[in-house]
Amino acid sequence: xxxxTQPDIHITVSEGASLELRCNYSYGATPYLxxxxxxxxxxxxxxxxxxSGDTLVQGIKGFEAEFKRSQSSFNLRKxxxxxxxxxxxxxxxxxxxxSWGKFQFGAGTQVVVTP
Amino acid sequence: SQTIHQWPATLVQxxxxxxxxxxxxxxxxxxxxxxxxxxAGRGLQLLFYSVGIGQISSEVPQNLSAxxxxxxxxxxxSKKLLLSDSGFYLCAWSGGGFNTEAFFGQGTRLTVV
Numbered sequence: 683x684x685x686x687t688q689p690d691i692h693i694t695v696s697e698g699a700s701l702e703l704r705c706n707y708s709y710g711a712t713p714y715l716x717x718x719x720x721x722x723x724x725x726x727x728x729x730x731x732x733x734s735g736d737t738l739v740q741g742i743k744g745f746e747a748e749f750k751r752s753q754s755s756f757n758l759r760k761x762x763x764x765x766x767x768x769x770x771x772x773x774x775x776x777x778x779x780x781s782w783g784k785f786q787f788g789a790g791t792q793v794v795v796t797p
Numbered sequence: 798s799q800t801i802h803q804w805p806a807t808l809v810q811x812x813x814x815x816x817x818x819x820x821x822x823x824x825x826x827x828x829x830x831x832x833x834x835x836x837a838g839r840g841l842q843l844l845f846y847s848v849g850i851g852q853i854s855s856e857v858p859q860n861l862s863a864x865x866x867x868x869x870x871x872x873x874x875s876k877k878l879l880l881s882d883s884g885f886y887l888c889a890w891s892g893g894g895f896n897t898e899a900f901f902g903q904g905t906r907l908t909v910v
Contacts, residue, residue: 688840716898725803725887725901726841772841776891776899784856785831785891785899789840 684709686775688788695763696796703758703791705773715756716774716785717747726772732756743767768795799824803888803902810909816861816875818905820888823869828890830871831899832863835885847871848893883909 685708695701707713714733718726730741737749747758756773770792776785803820810816822828832844843856845863853863860879864872871888885906889899 718901723885723904723906725903726889726899728898728900731898774899784843784846785889786843787833787841 684713684775684786686773686786686788688771688773688791690791691789692792692794694794694796697765698762701758701760701763701767701793703771703773703793705756705758705788706754707756707773707775708754709775712749712751713775715747715749716776717741717745717756717758718772718774718787719743720770720772720790722769729758729771763793763795765795765797768793799890799900801888801890801900801902803905805905806903807906808908810878810907812880812909813877816873816878816882816907818873818886818888818907820871820873820902821869822890825869825890825892827868827893829893830865831889831891832861832871832873833887833889835887835904836883841887845873878909880909883907 687706689704716731717729719729720726729745730739732739732749739747745760749756770790772790773788774785800823829848831846833841834844835841847853847865861875885904887904888902891897891899
């Protein structure tokens with residue numbers, strides 16, 4: 683069965699510093715991968731997605747993610763964080779042939795931005 | 798454009814009372830529909846998903862049920878709420894197929910007291 687792991691439950695970063703959030707997946711083939719962001723009390727907003735092709739994916743709000751097949755990873759990065767980036771971030775796997783119509787999320791990483 | 802509506806935004810219900818949360822999607826047809834629950838400090842747990850009218854798949858045995866009476870309507874129900882049913886419930890839709898993302902509603906904060 684497929685699974686998604688976000689090893690970091692909580693990350694604190696200074697405003698202006700770089701940010702990297704880790705995501706590892708377990709699946710026999712290349713899944714479709716997503717990163718979502720959730721502000722407190724809100725729904726989830728898609729940051730970016732990877733289906734195929736270029737392994738470096740650009741998203742909204744200055745985020746990017748890199749798919750590394752050899753490491754089964756899809757890490758999210760931002761070169762310089764803003765206070766508004768404080769939120770919870772979820773990695774997700776979806777739409778794989780043996781789980782069509784389903785999305786599976788990691789446990790999430792809470793990002794705190796300090797002045 | 799497509800929109801998803803989920804209501805109510807917040808709900809406080811006593812233990813043993815029934816529950817009905819509704820989700821509707823506009824601007825698309827035959828969407829895949831999902832109910833997720835997000836408990837405090839935990840990730841999103843897929844509860845139910847549906848690929849068509851009357852087709853419901855349950856992911857986790859629990860005190861809840863789901864129904865899809867119309868193409869773009871997805872309802873989450875319970876006959877008798879438990880304290881453990883408290884959480885943040887999110888409805889989502891996707892366009893079907895392998896390579897489409899899920900779009901989320903704003904969520905319902907359910908507190909069972």
